[in-house]
Amino acid sequence: MDIAAIFLTLAVLFFVGAYLYAPFARGYGRRVTAEERELSALLAERERVLSSLQELDFDYKLGKIPEDDYPIQRTSLLQKGADILRKMDALTIDETDLRRNNAKKSPVKSEIPDSELEYLISQRRASRKKNYDGFCPRCGKPVIADDKFCASCGKALN
Numbered sequence: 001m002d003i004a005a006i007f008l009t010l011a012v013l014f015f016v017g018a019y020l021y022a023p024f025a026r027g028y029g030r031r032v033t034a035e036e037r038e039l040s041a042l043l044a045e046r047e048r049v050l051s052s053l054q055e056l057d058f059d060y061k062l063g064k065i066p067e068d069d070y071p072i073q074r075t076s077l078l079q080k081g082a083d084i085l086r087k088m089d090a091l092t093i094d095e096t097d098l099r100r101n102n103a104k105k106s107p108v109k110s111e112i113p114d115s116e117l118e119y120l121i122s123q124r125r126a127s128r129k130k131n132y133d134g135f136c137p138r139c140g141k142p143v144i145a146d147d148k149f150c151a152s153c154g155k156a157l158n
Helices: 003-026 034-062 069-105 114-131
Strands: 132-135 142-144
Touching (some): 034 069
C-alpha cells in the first residue's frame, strides 16, 4: 500500500473523529438541573391545561357537554391552571433571588465612564437621525432618505 494512501486515510479518520467529538467539546451535553426539569414539566402541564380549556369551551359551544357539567369541569381546569402558575412563580422567584444574590456578590463595573457613555449615545442618536428622511404616509414608521419603498408596509415613497 502506498504511504500517501495511508496518510490520507489517517487524515480522513482524524477529521471524522474531530467532527463527531465537536458537540461534546462545545458543552451541548450540559446537565439539566432539577429546577429546570421541574419548570419544563410545569410548562408542559400548563399547555395541556390550556388546550383542555379551549377544547372544553369549544365542545360546550357545540353542545357536546351538558350545561350542568360545564361549570364544574371548567372550574376544575382553572384551579389546576392556577396551581401550576403558583408553582411556576415559586420556581422563578427562587431563580431570580439566586441571580440577585450572585449579582450582589460580584458587581460588574463598566470600563467606560458615564459621561463618555452618554456622549457616545448622543452621537449615535444624532447619526441615526441624519439617515431618516421622514415618515411613511401609510404606516407612520420612519424611512431612510434613500428608500424607494417603506420597509414596514411596502408603500412606494416619492
